[in-house]
Amino acid sequence: MENSRGPADDAAQKLGMYPIRVVAKQTGIGAHTLRSWERRYGLPRPSRTTGTHRLYDVEDIALLRRVQQLILTGTPPGRACSYVLTEAAHAPRQLEADARAGAALGGALRNPLVEAFVELCEECANRVLSEAFHLLGPELALTEVVLPALAELGTAWKEGRASVAAEHFGSTLIRARLLSAFEGGSRGEHQPVALVGAGPGDQHEIPALVLALLLRRRGCRAMFLGQSVPLEALCDIIPRKRPNLICLTASTDGTAAALVDTLLQARSLPEAASIALAYGGLPFGRDAGLRCRLEGIATYLGDDLLVGADKASALLSQTITAV
Numbered sequence: 001m002e003n004s005r006g007p008a009d010d011a012a013q014k015l016g017m018y019p020i021r022v023v024a025k026q027t028g029i030g031a032h033t034l035r036s037w038e039r040r041y042g043l044p045r046p047s048r049t050t051g052t053h054r055l056y057d058v059e060d061i062a063l064l065r066r067v068q069q070l071i072l073t074g075t076p077p078g079r080a081c082s083y084v085l086t087e088a089a090h091a092p093r094q095l096e097a098d099a100r101a102g103a104a105l106g107g108a109l110r111n112p113l114v115e116a117f118v119e120l121c122e123e124c125a126n127r128v129l130s131e132a133f134h135l136l137g138p139e140l141a142l143t144e145v146v147l148p149a150l151a152e153l154g155t156a157w158k159e160g161r162a163s164v165a166a167e168h169f170g171s172t173l174i175r176a177r178l179l180s181a182f183e184g185g186s187r188g189e190h191q192p193v194a195l196v197g198a199g200p201g202d203q204h205e206i207p208a209l210v211l212a213l214l215l216r217r218r219g220c221r222a223m224f225l226g227q228s229v230p231l232e233a234l235c236d237i238i239p240r241k242r243p244n245l246i247c248l249t250a251s252t253d254g255t256a257a258a259l260v261d262t263l264l265q266a267r268s269l270p271e272a273a274s275i276a277l278a279y280g281g282l283p284f285g286r287d288a289g290l291r292c293r294l295e296g297i298a299t300y301l302g303d304d305l306l307v308g309a310d311k312a313s314a315l316l317s318q319t320i321t322a323v
C-alpha cells in the first residue's frame with residue numbers, strides 16, 4: 001500500500017516530505033531495503049502519516065546518500081548506518097564551527113585572488129584557487145572566495161581599477177575550475193534531468209555553471225548548456241533529453257527581459273507542458289516587475305546559488321512524484 005499515491009501524499013510533498021516510493025526512486029535504494037535498514041539499524045527515521053505511511057524529509061535522504069557513499073567504499077550497511085547516525089548527532093556543532101572557520105579563511109583568500117586577477121598572475125590565482133577548494137571544499141570555496149572575488153572584479157572593472165583583460169582572465173580561470181569540478185561530479189544516471197544555461201543573448205555562463213555543479217553535487221542529473229540559450233535550442237533539446245526542469249539565468253537587465261520572454265514562450269509549448277521552469281540572476285533580485293511577469297509560469301530560485309540549488313533539487317523531486 002505504501003507504494004500507491006493518495007491525497008495525504010500530495011499534502012506531505014508540499015511540506016517537503018516524501019513517501020517511500022519517491023525516496024526509493026531518488027536514491028536507488030529499494031523500498032524493501034529502506035524498511036529493512038530502518039528495522040535493523042535505525043536509519044532512516046521517517047515520520048508517519050495517520051495512515052502509518054512512512055514520510056521522509058530531505059535530511060533523511062541526505063543521510064541515505066551518505067550511507068550509500070560509505071557502502072561504495074566497502075563499509076557494510078550496518079556499520080555505515082551506525083557511523084552516519086553518530087556523525088549526524090555531532091553535526092550541528094561541527095557545522096557551526098566549520099562555517100565560522102570557513103568564513104574567516106574565505107575572507108583571507110578573497111583579496112589575494114582579486115589581486116592575482118588584477119595583476120594577471122595565473123600562477124598566483126591558481127595557487128589561491130587550489131588552496132580555497134582544498135581547504136574549504138567546493139561549496140564554501142565558491143560562496144566565500146570565488147564568487148565574491150568575481151563580483152569585486154566586476155566592481156573594480158566598472159570603477160576603472162581593473163582592466164577588461166583582468167575580468168576576462170579571472171572569469172576564464174574560474175570557468176575552467178568549475179567545468180572540471182562539474183565534469184568530475186556524479187552524473188546521477190537514474191535521476192530526473194535538469195537543463196541549465198544562460199538565457200538568450202547572455203554571455204554570463206558562470207551562474208548557470210555553478211547551479212549545474214551544485215545540482216550534480218545534490219545527486220541530480222544536470223546538463224550544462226552554456227551561454228546564450230535561445231528558445232529554438234530548447235525546442236530542439238526537449239524531445240531528445242526529456243528534461244524535468246529547465247533553468248535559465250541572466251546577469252544583465254537586457255538579457256533578463258529576453259529570458260522572461262523565452263520562458264513565457266516555452267510555457268506555451270505543448271511538449272513543455274509538464275516541465276518545471278525556473279530562473280535566477282542579478283537583475284531579478286532588483287526588479288520585482290520582471291519576477292511578476294513570470295508568476296505562475298516559472299519559479300524564481302532567489303539570489304543565493306546554494307539556496308537556489310536546493311530549491312531546484314526540490315522542484316526536480318516534485319516532478320518525479322507528479323508522474
Ligand code: B12
Nearest residue numbers: 151154171202203204205206207252253280281282301308
Ligand atoms: C565575468 C563577467 C563577464 C564575462 C562573462 C564570462 C563568462 N564566460 O561567463 C564577460 C566578459 C563575457 C562579460 C560581458 C559583459 N558584461 Co559582465 N560581468 C562579469 C562579472 C565580473 C562576473 C559575472 C559572474 O559570473 N558572476 C558570478 C555570479 C554567480 O555572481 P553574480 O552575478 O554577482 O550573482 C550573484 C547573485 O545574483 C546570484 N545569482 C546569479 N545568478 C543566479 C542564478 C540563480 C539561479 C540563482 C539562484 C542565483 C544567482 O549568485 C551570486 C551571489 O553569489 C559581473 C560582475 C558581478 N557583479 O557579478 C559583470 C556584469 C554582470 N557584467 C555586466 C556588463 C554590463 C557586461 C557587458 C554588457 C559589458 C560590455 N559592455 O560588453 C557584457 C554583456 C555581454 C552579454 N550580452 O552577456 C554588468 C551588468 C550590469 C547590468 N545591470 O546589466 C556587471 C554586473 C558588471 C558591472 N558591475 O557593471 N561579463
